[in-house]
Amino acid sequence: MNRYHRRFCSSVEWGKTLKSTVIPWVLREYDLGQNVLEIGPGPGLATDVLRERFEHLTSIEIDDRLAESLAARMHGTNVDVRHGDATEMPFADASFSGAVSMTMLHHVPSPELQDRLLAETFRVLRPGGTFAGSDSTLNLKFRFSHLFDTMVIVPPATFEERLRRAGFSEVAIREGKGAFRFRAVKPSA
Numbered sequence: 001m002n003r004y005h006r007r008f009c010s011s012v013e014w015g016k017t018l019k020s021t022v023i024p025w026v027l028r029e030y031d032l033g034q035n036v037l038e039i040g041p042g043p044g045l046a047t048d049v050l051r052e053r054f055e056h057l058t059s060i061e062i063d064d065r066l067a068e069s070l071a072a073r074m075h076g077t078n079v080d081v082r083h084g085d086a087t088e089m090p091f092a093d094a095s096f097s098g099a100v101s102m103t104m105l106h107h108v109p110s111p112e113l114q115d116r117l118l119a120e121t122f123r124v125l126r127p128g129g130t131f132a133g134s135d136s137t138l139n140l141k142f143r144f145s146h147l148f149d150t151m152v153i154v155p156p157a158t159f160e161e162r163l164r165r166a167g168f169s170e171v172a173i174r175e176g177k178g179a180f181r182f183r184a185v186k187p188s189a
Contacts (some may be wrong), residue, residue, distance in 0.1 A: 019049045022102060026134045026181045027053070033097025037124060039086045039117070039133075040104035044070040050100065051079050058096070060084045087116040094126045101133035103179070105154045114154065118166035125186040131168065134181045156180040 023046060034055035041047045041059040043066055051057050051074070058080045061067040067083035074081055084090050087108070099121050108114045121131050135154045159182060160171045168184035 018046050018102065022046075022134060022179075023049050025176065026100070026102070026132055030130050030132045030183050031098075032100065032130050032132060033126075035095075035097045037091070037096040037099040037121070039099060039101040039121065040107065041070060041081075041102075042066055042104065044073060046100075046102040047074065047079060051077060054078070054098075056080070058082065058091075060086050060089060062086065087113050087120060089120045089124055091124045093123055094129075095124045096129060097126055098129050099125055099131045101131075101135075103134050103136055105133070105135045106152055108152060110152060114152065115162060115166065118163060118168075122167045122186055127186055128188040129186045130183060131163075131186070132181070132183045134179055136179050137175065156182075 032054065036050070036054045036057050038047060038050055038057055038059040041061050042063075044059070047057065047059055047070065056078050059070065059074075060082045061070060062083075062085050064083055067081055071081035071083075082090065101121075105114055105117070108117055125131060137153070137156065156173050156175050159180075160173050163171045163182070163184040166184075167186065169187050170183070170185040172183045174181050
């Protein structure tokens with residue numbers, strides 16, 4: 001992430017937005033169970049909110065400094081932070097009751113790697129597990145905040161098909177102002 005974006009994703013303002021708007025919008029209709037995987041927590045502002053909702057939260061972060069910092073901050077809590085690549089997760093098949101991704105998919109550097117992340121999420125979910133999350137849609141402010149930064153837009157119009165190709169069913173996509181939320185379920189049988 002560029003310096004501005006890193007600062008914004010660590011800001012009190014973004015933390016309040018996650019807590020009051022983004023996370024309730026994404027999760028209000030969905031049950032993820034009590035052993036949940038958080039993909040790409042970054043500095044962990046969403047982690048702060050999510051850990052209050054679930055009995056056990058595992059967060060996987062590719063950036064070694066962010067993972068180390070978050071692990072130190074979450075030490076002694078119900079959060080297990082792992083440094084790793086979500087396109088090649090170090091977890092056994094069917095490890096989690098649910099998974100969540102909060103506004104980070106556009107940081108995965110290509111659609112092919114995004115699809116590998118979706119396939120890996122499917123693999124580590126238990127049958128019947130739900131994958132829920134959000135991402136931003138393209139606008140001028142979003143583009144500006146990503147200057148000299150990774151920004152591979154996830155088009156909501158094609159995301160349902162991508163989730164289905166990964167194996168998910170019961171896919172729901174809902175667009176909002178500057179963002180979209182999604183839910184997909186790993187079939188039970």
